Amino acid sequence: MGKFKISGKWLLGIGYPQGPAISVAMTVINMHYKYSSEAEVKVLLQQVLESPDQFLDHEYLDKVAVKLHKEEAPERKEAELLADAVPYHTYGASFIDEGTKKQMDSAMRLPVAVAGALMADAHQGYGLPIGGVLATENSIIPYGVGVDIGCRMCLSILDLPANVLDGQVEKFKKELGKNTVFGVGGELDIEKDDPVLERKEFMEIPFLRRLKDKAVAQLGTSGSGNHFVEWGLIDIVAADNEWNLAPGRYVALLSHSGSRGIGGQIASEYTRLARELCPLPSPVQHLAYLDLNSEAGQEYWLAMNLAGDYASACHHLIHKRLIRAVGGNLLARVENHHNFAWKEMYEGREVIVHRKGATPAGKGVLGIIPGSMTAPGFIVRGRGEEQSLSSASHGAGRQMSRSAAMKSITGHDMRNVLKEHGVTLIGGGLDEAPMAYKDINTVMAAQQELVDILGRFTPKIVRMADPGQSED
Incomplete structure (x- = not known):
C-alpha cells in the first residue's frame, strides 16, 4: 500500500456507513491487504459494500460483510462464562477490598481461564485487577497485560561510596533533573541507535510501522503517574547473592516506567480488535481475548x-x-517486567500467564518490589511457588485512589513526611503521596513463601512527573 493508509474518513468517503463495519474494514485491510494499492483496495471494498452476501464466505472480507449484512449474518454471540470461578489463591486477603476480589472472581469465569492468583498489593483496575495473575489456555488478553505494556523495574548498583548522596545532594539532584524526561508526550532530543529501533516488527506490522517515529522520539523517557527515577542506598543482606557483592551498603539507581506511548496505543488497538472478535458479557468485556493460533493473536504477541x-x-x-x-561504574543490575504475559508450564501443560501488576517469582528468578517515595523497596529472589503461579506483588499497592488522595492529603502533610524520611522530591503530586499506599512491610510479610529478600533499597532523591500529568 505504500504510503496509503486506510482511515475511517476514507471509508466514509467511499460510501461506508458509520458503524462497526468501518473499524472492522480498517483492521482487515491493514492486516491482509497491506501491499495493495489504494485503487485496488477501493474497488474491493466497494464490491463488498454493494454485495456483502457475496463475501460472507470470503477468507478475510467475511468479517466486513457480516457487519454490512446483519439480517443474514447476525452479530457474533457473546462467549458464555463458566458457571463457577476457577479457584485461585489470595495473598494478604485481609487487606484487599471486596471489589478487587469480585473483579478477580469475574476474570476466573472466562472460558479460557486455567488458574489464577491475587497478590497482596492488589486493587481494582480495568478488567483484571492490578496485582492479578491469570493463566489462560492458548489465548492472550491485551487488558490482562495492561495499558502500559512491559511496565518495568530496573535497579543499578554502583561503585560509589555510600556517603556520596549526603555529601553531594545538589549534584545528584541536578543530574537527575537534567538527564530525565517525564510525562505525556515527553521526548528526548538526542541521537539514538538502540537495536530495538531496528526490529523487523516495526516494518512487518502496519500498525507498528505508524508508531515508529513516536518510539524513536520517546526512547529513554519516563511516563507519568507512579513512574519514577530515583537515587538511593541499597543494603545487600544476603551473602550468597548472584553478583558476588559483599553484604553492605551501596549507592543505587532505581527506575520504574514502561513502553510509553507505543505501549498504550498497542493496548488500545488490540483490545478493540479483541472485543470485536470475542464479545464478552459487560462485567468482563475488557478481558476480551485473542486466540494465539490466529493471525491477530500472533500479531499482538509480537507487538507486546x-x-x-x-x-x-x-x-x-x-x-x-x-x-x-x-x-x-556499574557493579550489578536487577530488572523485571510486571505488566506482561509469558508462556510457562503449569501442571504439565503450557499456559499463558498474565501478570498485571505482579512480579515474576519463578525459582531463582530475581526481581524488584518497590515501596513508595519514602518506603523501602526490595531485591527479591523467587521461590517458584506454584499456587501463586510463580508470582509476587509488584509493590505496596494503593490503599487510596488518586482522587481520594488529592482530596484528603495536603501539601503540608506530604512535605512533613518527605522531611521525616530525608527524601528530596522533584515533581510528584499528592496522588502519589506515600500515605496513598499500603504498608510495604505488611505486604512483604504476606508473601514470605513467595520470595526471599536479598537487598533493601532506601530512596533518597526522587524524580517523578510534574503534578497534574496523566498517563500516556
Whole structure:
C-alpha cells in the first residue's frame, strides 16, 4: 500500500456507513491487504459494500460483510462464562477490598481461564485487577497485560561510596533533573541507535510501522503517574547473592516506567480488535481475548514483546546517562517486567500467564518490589511457588485512589513526611503521596513463601512527573 493508509474518513468517503463495519474494514485491510494499492483496495471494498452476501464466505472480507449484512449474518454471540470461578489463591486477603476480589472472581469465569492468583498489593483496575495473575489456555488478553505494556523495574548498583548522596545532594539532584524526561508526550532530543529501533516488527506490522517515529522520539523517557527515577542506598543482606557483592551498603539507581506511548496505543488497538472478535458479557468485556493460533493473536504477541523490549531499552538509556553523569561504574543490575504475559508450564501443560501488576517469582528468578517515595523497596529472589503461579506483588499497592488522595492529603502533610524520611522530591503530586499506599512491610510479610529478600533499597532523591500529568 505504500504510503496509503486506510482511515475511517476514507471509508466514509467511499460510501461506508458509520458503524462497526468501518473499524472492522480498517483492521482487515491493514492486516491482509497491506501491499495493495489504494485503487485496488477501493474497488474491493466497494464490491463488498454493494454485495456483502457475496463475501460472507470470503477468507478475510467475511468479517466486513457480516457487519454490512446483519439480517443474514447476525452479530457474533457473546462467549458464555463458566458457571463457577476457577479457584485461585489470595495473598494478604485481609487487606484487599471486596471489589478487587469480585473483579478477580469475574476474570476466573472466562472460558479460557486455567488458574489464577491475587497478590497482596492488589486493587481494582480495568478488567483484571492490578496485582492479578491469570493463566489462560492458548489465548492472550491485551487488558490482562495492561495499558502500559512491559511496565518495568530496573535497579543499578554502583561503585560509589555510600556517603556520596549526603555529601553531594545538589549534584545528584541536578543530574537527575537534567538527564530525565517525564510525562505525556515527553521526548528526548538526542541521537539514538538502540537495536530495538531496528526490529523487523516495526516494518512487518502496519500498525507498528505508524508508531515508529513516536518510539524513536520517546526512547529513554519516563511516563507519568507512579513512574519514577530515583537515587538511593541499597543494603545487600544476603551473602550468597548472584553478583558476588559483599553484604553492605551501596549507592543505587532505581527506575520504574514502561513502553510509553507505543505501549498504550498497542493496548488500545488490540483490545478493540479483541472485543470485536470475542464479545464478552459487560462485567468482563475488557478481558476480551485473542486466540494465539490466529493471525491477530500472533500479531499482538509480537507487538507486546516488542513493547517490552522497548521499555527495557528506555531504562538502560536512562541508567547509562545518569551513571556516566555522576562518574560511577556499574557493579550489578536487577530488572523485571510486571505488566506482561509469558508462556510457562503449569501442571504439565503450557499456559499463558498474565501478570498485571505482579512480579515474576519463578525459582531463582530475581526481581524488584518497590515501596513508595519514602518506603523501602526490595531485591527479591523467587521461590517458584506454584499456587501463586510463580508470582509476587509488584509493590505496596494503593490503599487510596488518586482522587481520594488529592482530596484528603495536603501539601503540608506530604512535605512533613518527605522531611521525616530525608527524601528530596522533584515533581510528584499528592496522588502519589506515600500515605496513598499500603504498608510495604505488611505486604512483604504476606508473601514470605513467595520470595526471599536479598537487598533493601532506601530512596533518597526522587524524580517523578510534574503534578497534574496523566498517563500516556
